[in-house]
Amino acid sequence: MSLATSYEVNRVRGPFNATFFGLMGPYIEWNVRHHKRRVFAGLPGTVVEIGSGVGANLRYLRPGSTLVAIEPNTAMHRRLRSAADRRGVRLDLHDSTAEQTGLPDRSADTVISSLVLCTVSDPAEVLTEVRRILRPGGTFLFVEHVAAPAGTFTRKLQRALRRPWAWTFEGCSCERDLARVLRAAGFTDVELTPYRLHSPFITFNTQIAGVAHA
Numbered sequence: 390m391s392l393a394t395s396y397e398v399n400r401v402r403g404p405f406n407a408t409f410f411g412l413m414g415p416y417i418e419w420n421v422r423h424h425k426r427r428v429f430a431g432l433p434g435t436v437v438e439i440g441s442g443v444g445a446n447l448r449y450l451r452p453g454s455t456l457v458a459i460e461p462n463t464a465m466h467r468r469l470r471s472a473a474d475r476r477g478v479r480l481d482l483h484d485s486t487a488e489q490t491g492l493p494d495r496s497a498d499t500v501i502s503s504l505v506l507c508t509v510s511d512p513a514e515v516l517t518e519v520r521r522i523l524r525p526g527g528t529f530l531f532v533e534h535v536a537a538p539a540g541t542f543t544r545k546l547q548r549a550l551r552r553p554w555a556w557t558f559e560g561c562s563c564e565r566d567l568a569r570v571l572r573a574a575g576f577t578d579v580e581l582t583p584y585r586l587h588s589p590f591i592t593f594n595t596q597i598a599g600v601a602h603a
Contacts, residue, residue, distance in 0.1 A: 402559050403464040410443050411468050418445055420586050421503070421532055424598040425449060428530050429501060437497045437522065439487040439515065440505030441465070444472030452477030457497070461486050462559070487515040495524045503532040506570075508561045516574035516601075523603035529576070530600050535583075536564040537595040547592045554592060563592045576601040 410417075418425075429449035436450060441458035443465050450456060456478050460469060463484055473480040485491045487502075487509050500519050506512045519529050537543035547554075547563035555561055571579050581599030588594055 398461075398463055399559070402557065403462050405557075406462065406559055407443060407464040407468060410445070410465075414443060414445050417504075418448075420588050421596070421598075424532055424582075424584065424596070425503065428532055428598045428600065432501070432530075433499055435498070437490075437492065437500045439490070439500065439502045439519070440508065441469055441482075443468035444476075446501060446503055447472050447476040447478050450476065450478050453479075455479040455481060457481045457483070457492070459483050459485055459487055459490050488518055490518055490522060492522045494521055497522045498524055498527045499530065500527070501530045504534060506531070506533050506567050507535075507563065507565055508559055510560065512565065512567060512570050513574065516571065516576075519601075520575055520603055525603060527603040528600050529603070531571070531581075532596065532598040533567050534563065534593050534596045535567045543591055543595060550592055568597055571599075571601055574601070576603060578602040 429446065432450055435455045435457065437457040438446060439459045441456065441460045447456065456473065458469060458480060460466065460482065461484050466482060469482065470480060483491060487505065488511060500523060506515060509515045523529065537547060551562065551564060554563060568581055571581065579599065579601045581597045583597050586594040586596060
């Protein structure tokens with residue numbers, strides 16, 4: 390079975406990432422909050438999220454909403470369920486992958502992701518899956534970190550740290566040109582804004598946020 394259709398929780402990295410994002414989530418959220426508030430404003434009553442993690446984006450859903458959460462790392466699930474309960478959000482949790490969600494064709498009006506396309510084995514395949522489950526006129530809303538411009542100090546650091554970073558964060562790559570991948574994915578329109586964070590996690594600081602229309 391290919392990596393794109395299966396996921397096995399590493400007994401060290403799976404729990405580590407659940408703990409890391411549980412502890413560091415508020416700090417990460419503080420850094421990206423302005424962009425998430427803009428992109429995730431006015432979410433509908435039912436939202437599909439790929440890579441829900443420990444529930445960082447639940448705060449952008451109204452109480453009583455439903456989150457269809459695609460999260461293959463089962464070590465995240467306990468924290469995700471607890472966060473959904475606290476926020477009053479109904480959780481429909483799936484341990485499938487973003488490449489094969491198992492959701493029906495044209496079943497979603499809105500799909501969201503944040504800091505996920507860096508980690509999946511094939512972002513183009515994930516975006517094909519997102520387009521499959523979106524209804525015509527639906528939207529994919531995203532906040533992602535991307536490769537820094539070639540030749541910059543940040544890009545050199547991303548290259549130097551790529552192997553330990555990827556091992557620690559379950560395959561996360563700091564060197565993906567996700568803007569290009571999004572524009573080539575077959576959406577009718579892609580609107581995105583590049584920006585830079587100012588945090589100690591330098592390799593993580595070049596990001597994009599926006600919306601792709603099905």
